[in-house]
Amino acid sequence: EDQVTQSPExxxxxxxxxxxxxxxxxxxxxxxxxxxxxxxxxxxxxxxTLYSAGEEKEKERLKATLTKKESFLHITAPKPEDxxxxxxxxxxxxxxxxxxxxxGAGTQVVVTP
Amino acid sequence: DGGITQSPKYLFxxxxxxxxxxxxxxxxxxxxxxxxxxxxxxxxxxYYSQIVNDFQKGDIAExxxxxxxxxxxxxxxxxxxxxxxxxxxxxASSISGGGESSNQPQHFGDGTRLSxx
Numbered sequence: 001e002d003q004v005t006q007s008p009e010x011x012x013x014x015x016x017x018x019x020x021x022x023x024x025x026x027x028x029x030x031x032x033x034x035x036x037x038x039x040x041x042x043x044x045x046x047x048x049t050l051y052s053a054g055e056e057k058e059k060e061r062l063k064a065t066l067t068k069k070e071s072f073l074h075i076t077a078p079k080p081e082d083x084x085x086x087x088x089x090x091x092x093x094x095x096x097x098x099x100x101x102x103x104g105a106g107t108q109v110v111v112t113p
Numbered sequence: 114d115g116g117i118t119q120s121p122k123y124l125f126x127x128x129x130x131x132x133x134x135x136x137x138x139x140x141x142x143x144x145x146x147x148x149x150x151x152x153x154x155x156x157x158x159x160y161y162s163q164i165v166n167d168f169q170k171g172d173i174a175e176x177x178x179x180x181x182x183x184x185x186x187x188x189x190x191x192x193x194x195x196x197x198x199x200x201x202x203x204x205a206s207s208i209s210g211g212g213e214s215s216n217q218p219q220h221f222g223d224g225t226r227l228s229x230x
Contacts, residue, residue: 004155032216043117043203043221044156051216087156091216099144099163099207100171101219103155 002027002092006104013078013111021073021107023088031093033071034101035064038085047086078111085109115140117222119204124227126191126198134189134225136204143209145187146219149173150201159202162187163209191227201226 036044048057050066089101148156158171162181176195205219
């Protein structure tokens with residue numbers, strides 16, 4: 001069965017203190033790995049898609065990387081506005097998982113001034 | 114501005130009552146999805162639709178029903194058979210649900226929070 005595990009569950013950072021979030025996955029062939037940001041009371045906002053091991057994507061202070069077993073979301077010199085829950089989701093390439101995303105439980109990040 | 118609109122933002126259900134959550138998109142996406150989000154858990158798929166007039170059960174479809182009569186609209190009904198309906202419900206869409214475009218990202222609305230009176 002496809003599984004996605006995110007760690008840590010929660011992360012408290014000082015402004016400017018860089019850190020990384022982990023997303024470990026077990027799927028029968030990866031079609032895509034997706035990162036989302038979710039603010040309280042809002043829907044997830046799409047950040048990145050990664051398709052193959054070794055791929056990297058960047059957006060402002062965020063950088064996502066992918067290996068065959070896990071993905072990291074690196075937050076460089078975070079600001080308070082980076083506070084959110086970050087969700088990871090994977091899509092398997094098996095034919096009976098059409099379009100389906102398997103989500104992790106998320107990492108709640110709080111950045112204090 | 115293209116996007117996904119969910120309404121209402123908050124909804125209360127009385128025991129024995131069916132309630133319907135609205136989801137409309139103007140992104141011209143073929144595929145639409147309904148998820149349920151509970152604290153400490155990942156999003157779980159309720160129903161999805163690849164194309165108009167077609168939809169499939171997800172992982173937790175019991176107690177829910179959907180329709181897809183128009184490309185833009187994918188309403189979700191939470192029936193009285195759903196014994197634990199209190200949750201945050203999220204609607205999403207993507208360009209296509211199958212084939213070569215199936216790995217395109219899903220885009221989400223801002224959710225409906227359903228509570229029991």
